[in-house]
Amino acid sequence: MNSSENEYKQIQLLDILPNQVLAFDVYIFLPANNKYVKYINENDTMDEDQIQRLKFKKINELFIHKFDIDKYNRYVSSNIRALLDTDNQQKRQEAIKSAAELIINSVDILSSDGDIIEWNNNCIELTKTVIDDIVKTEDIGIAYDKISEYLSGSPSLASHSLIVSSLGVIFAMSLGNTAPRTLTEISFGGLVHDIGLGDIPTQVAEKYLTKDEMTLVEVALLKEHPRKGINILQKIIRSKNITDNVLKIVFEHHENVCGKGYPQGLAYDDLSYLPKIISIADKVSFEMLDIDKEDISLKYIILKIIREQESKGYGKELLDKRMLKALLESLSHGRTK
Ligand SMILES: [Fe+2]
């Protein structure tokens, strides 16, 4: 292992936007030489070709000096704001997805209090954008089509989180919850519900997000993610936006009506309202991976989930049946409010 290893912090290639001046040096790691080599100098930019070349070579991880972490976080933040400010409607979904990638990827690089406040503000900006887009769209079918655009490319934690956040808002509104505070909690909770997946082995998280088969050991590791999520949020908890409801969403989104969920094995009467909505959004998000988005409506997916649950029989239900039926009913009207 290289002696200078601890001097560097890994960042993601997709955090670097083309033609943006970098406020820090960027390094790549050469395994053959066991060495970090400077790739881009501070105050230079990377153009689209350079980024594509690295992608082509499967160099998706870059490095920065640890003393540049603050500068890097400020760079990420300003990119998030720029993306969310975009007026280009055609590229809007792409920009929102990139902003979500930046937010989710930067969570493990937060070091100072300033970084944490900034990260939280970025989450709130994204949350507001998600809610505004859905409220303005009004028609559920159109809102759902926009959400489906987040699926382009291979499934990532950010795209899954964004889809669950957006579906959570649609479902909450469809069930009659239009209070801004509730929508913010559901959208924020949806965005961070799986943040703990970043803290379990990458191959396990990837298998989960792509619905790949897992060994029993991998399943056991996966089941750690709600608790790990809470641990990650502890450092951000001073913020007023990490409410009890947000924490409950993170901790309880894998609990089941039948009491066989994890990590606590809570049963129906003990399940909280907002985590139940996010559990449904989570399930729908995975169903969306299997279907041709042009042919299948959200209503169809909910109906499929209801039928699947009914075929399992009494005592084996995972999701709240009454909530699913109320959703189906309200999706038939097609309006978000
Ligand atoms: Fe999860």
Ligand SMILES: [Fe+2]
């Ligand atoms: Fe999830």
